[in-house]
Amino acid sequence: MEIELHLVPEEKRRPVPELKNLVFGRLFTEHMFVMEYDCRRGWHSPRIVPYGPVTLDPAAIVLHYAQTIFEGLKAYWGVDGKIRLFRPWENLKRLNRGADRMCMPRVDEELVLEAIKKLVLIDQAWIPREKGAALYIRPFMFGDEPTLGVKPSHTYTFMIILSPVSAYYQEGFNPVKIYVTDEFVRAAPGGTGEVKAGGNYAASLKAAEVAKAKGYTQVLWLDAVERRYVEEVGTMNIFFYFEDELTTPALSGSILPGITRDSVLKLAHSWGLPVSERRISIEEVIEGAESGRLKECFGTGTAAVISPVGALAYRGREYVINDGKTGPLARRLFEELTGIQYGERPDPFGWTLILT
Amino acid sequence: MEIELHLVPEEKRRPVPELKNLVFGRLFTEHMFVMEYDCRRGWHSPRIVPYGPVTLDPAAIVLHYAQTIFEGLKAYWGVDGKIRLFRPWENLKRLNRGADRMCMPRVDEELVLEAIKKLVLIDQAWIPREKGAALYIRPFMFGDEPTLGVKPSHTYTFMIILSPVSAYYQEGFNPVKIYVTDEFVRAAPGGTGEVKAGGNYAASLKAAEVAKAKGYTQVLWLDAVERRYVEEVGTMNIFFYFEDELTTPALSGSILPGITRDSVLKLAHSWGLPVSERRISIEEVIEGAESGRLKECFGTGTAAVISPVGALAYRGREYVINDGKTGPLARRLFEELTGIQYGERPDPFGWTLILT
Numbered sequence: 213m214e215i216e217l218h219l220v221p222e223e224k225r226r227p228v229p230e231l232k233n234l235v236f237g238r239l240f241t242e243h244m245f246v247m248e249y250d251c252r253r254g255w256h257s258p259r260i261v262p263y264g265p266v267t268l269d270p271a272a273i274v275l276h277y278a279q280t281i282f283e284g285l286k287a288y289w290g291v292d293g294k295i296r297l298f299r300p301w302e303n304l305k306r307l308n309r310g311a312d313r314m315c316m317p318r319v320d321e322e323l324v325l326e327a328i329k330k331l332v333l334i335d336q337a338w339i340p341r342e343k344g345a346a347l348y349i350r351p352f353m354f355g356d357e358p359t360l361g362v363k364p365s366h367t368y369t370f371m372i373i374l375s376p377v378s379a380y381y382q383e384g385f386n387p388v389k390i391y392v393t394d395e396f397v398r399a400a401p402g403g404t405g406e407v408k409a410g411g412n413y414a415a416s417l418k419a420a421e422v423a424k425a426k427g428y429t430q431v432l433w434l435d436a437v438e439r440r441y442v443e444e445v446g447t448m449n450i451f452f453y454f455e456d457e458l459t460t461p462a463l464s465g466s467i468l469p470g471i472t473r474d475s476v477l478k479l480a481h482s483w484g485l486p487v488s489e490r491r492i493s494i495e496e497v498i499e500g501a502e503s504g505r506l507k508e509c510f511g512t513g514t515a516a517v518i519s520p521v522g523a524l525a526y527r528g529r530e531y532v533i534n535d536g537k538t539g540p541l542a543r544r545l546f547e548e549l550t551g552i553q554y555g556e557r558p559d560p561f562g563w564t565l566i567l568t
Numbered sequence: 569m570e571i572e573l574h575l576v577p578e579e580k581r582r583p584v585p586e587l588k589n590l591v592f593g594r595l596f597t598e599h600m601f602v603m604e605y606d607c608r609r610g611w612h613s614p615r616i617v618p619y620g621p622v623t624l625d626p627a628a629i630v631l632h633y634a635q636t637i638f639e640g641l642k643a644y645w646g647v648d649g650k651i652r653l654f655r656p657w658e659n660l661k662r663l664n665r666g667a668d669r670m671c672m673p674r675v676d677e678e679l680v681l682e683a684i685k686k687l688v689l690i691d692q693a694w695i696p697r698e699k700g701a702a703l704y705i706r707p708f709m710f711g712d713e714p715t716l717g718v719k720p721s722h723t724y725t726f727m728i729i730l731s732p733v734s735a736y737y738q739e740g741f742n743p744v745k746i747y748v749t750d751e752f753v754r755a756a757p758g759g760t761g762e763v764k765a766g767g768n769y770a771a772s773l774k775a776a777e778v779a780k781a782k783g784y785t786q787v788l789w790l791d792a793v794e795r796r797y798v799e800e801v802g803t804m805n806i807f808f809y810f811e812d813e814l815t816t817p818a819l820s821g822s823i824l825p826g827i828t829r830d831s832v833l834k835l836a837h838s839w840g841l842p843v844s845e846r847r848i849s850i851e852e853v854i855e856g857a858e859s860g861r862l863k864e865c866f867g868t869g870t871a872a873v874i875s876p877v878g879a880l881a882y883r884g885r886e887y888v889i890n891d892g893k894t895g896p897l898a899r900r901l902f903e904e905l906t907g908i909q910y911g912e913r914p915d916p917f918g919w920t921l922i923l924t
Contacts, residue, residue: 237627237716244626266631267621270600270729271593275622275710278634278766279773284716315773350716354631360593360640360706360731362803364773373626375716397758400792402751404771410634411767415760417635417671417720436756437793447718 213320215327216259219243219334231340234378236515237348241335245327245372249317255370258323260331263373269358273365279355280410281310284514285471286346286377287332287567289339290555295332295567297349298553300325302471307351310407315364316353324351327372329567335374336568343554344379348515354410380516385538385546387522390445391428392494393419394527398444398466400436405443405466413447420446430511432524434494436466442492448511448519449473452492453541455505462489472512476545478561485541494526501531508539517553518546569676571683572615575599575690587696590734592871593704597691601683601728605673611726614679616687619729625714629721636766637666638708640870641827642733643688643923645695645702646911651688651923653705654909656681658827663707666763671720672709680707683728685923691730692924699910700735704871710766736872741894741902743878746801747784748850749775750883754800754822756792761799761822769803776802786867788880790850792822798848804867804875805829808848809897811861818845828868832901834917841897850882857887864895873909874902 220242229239240263247258274280283303288296304321311318328349332339339347351372355365396419399405404412419431430446442461444450449470451460458480463469481487500506501524511519522536551557552564576598585595596619603614629635639659644652660677667674684705688695695703707728711721752775755761760768775787786802798817800806805826807816814836819825837843856862857880867875878892907913908920 235715235717238714240627240714263626265623266626266628267623270619270622270727271596271706271731272622274634274766275630275636276638276706276708276766277769277773278630278636279770280631280634282632313774314770315777348716350627350632352632358594358596359591360704361591362769362772362776364777371626375627393758395758397756400753400756400759402749402753402792402795403756403759404767409767409770410630410632411760411765411770413633413718414635414670414765414767416718417633418669420718421671421720436758439758 218261220262241338241374249368271358272356274354278411282352288553292555296564313407348375348377387520388429389523390430390432391423392432392526397436398433401465445511448513453508459488510542574617576618597694597730605724627714628712630710634767635711642702644909648911652920669763704731704733743876744785745879746786746788747779748788748882753792754789757821801867804869809864815844866898
């Protein structure tokens, strides 16, 4: 299928604002990608059009039953003036796994990658130039059939929108304090926690609100069954660097298979670090923090890349990790990953896709 | 706040189609109710307007993170020509409990009830006249702030739409066969299963698809922790009538507190039946089906009122209940509840609200 272009005429384009101190996900570029699905035609009419509103019937399934999934990746303006994507193939595979789980139609991964490339190049003036900043790419799809029956939609809309984002660490690469919830649960095995379904995120808001009210930046989620094993932190995966092992919770069915997570595992392994994916109990983490066996803890995700954790609160007590400071492994991983993303360092794994 | 009316002029109204053999939730009436919320003004501009599309920014939170909740109730055309609602106050209380859980603003229950009443009266020509048919009322609200940050929306839209629905049992009050899933989970304690969050419904689609492919009408959900205790059936609550006890799963935090569920408990108690809310294991159900101690099983919900279960499949075996026939208790409850709803029987609990 050919992607049609209906672009804003050059003379009518908005001036690109100064891309500094941006609040995440509030500013959008001039264009977006759209295509629609119905059972007879499949996906059809792929096109790049001016950024503009979506019109839905009030009975559209997404508004009632939340049949929606999304992805998130970034385009980086490299030190060599080239634009790079980071492992976009993984996002597309995950999107299709999500489509399967949520009874939605799969997309053509090649077509969507082509759409991302074209859209980013068209709006490349919106990619911030400084290191750390990037153009956030948000592919998403939702069921929009107007029916109140609880069943998969017969029609879907797929879109890609772009948002310039500032560096995550505006005030230095500093650790956050996290709050272990034993009240709320993010996802259970047999649920939708391993895909990027919208409902997972709505369900997480309350716990984040409680954590923030107590003065913590993120929630540490425990497993739904025993409320004992660590799963994720906020909307990131989590790693623990014990004396002799870098470990992260194994993909149990309720944990999102993060692309940064996978990249950290591969990088650390290539450096000769003993790496594992296994069950990690909150008791082991606390014992490690107290004894000093836990040297570092950090979250991983597309937004922050690496987010060091300096302290965690559990059942009324606070436990400090690495004296509340960013550790050398977190720093090394951050620098290596961003080095690859911004074209400063070699890319031995073939993770980047150069657009220009 | 005054509800403003912007109605379709009489001469421009659509003719009401013949209200027969309607597929659930596909036909909508001439008008809808809308109001908006922002942090400064709170809920504002409540109005009844012609049914028409919703316009959203592509970054609207509901499309990405599924911050959406809904309710469902019906208006019944009584045998006495009066229009009745059934326990609407309970829907509004539950809506606000949902708002709390999903970090959304509460609505003014009196205002929303007023809106429901006005809207139903304006579109009363769309209420089917036969017993069993009704006008389905769907209040819902969603976050629509255009931001990709994972946080509660600062702006919301609340709407009410109406859909005429035919009698659920077009071909007689016959039992269904249900499939016990031990693969998928609907909700976990600490999650959102006890509110009508959109994400719960999207998460349930896959299990329903699997059940249907195997020839079953509904999924029977087990608890997320032990995969042993019965929770709900499809989008209904479930009851078991053992020899000496009518029982339903206790509200554990992952079970929706259904209004029909509560009505069945109150009615059965008033009839002198021993009624309980407790944990019910799938083994107890199967043992009961095999020994005959389980006399009846049925689902309860607004759509079907009572949905008898004639057989259940678990781990490759099928168990028949009450010879696959509708039992006398299910029938008595169905007749009593619909009798109250359609004004054929007295309403000793004060459950109905008469609009005209």
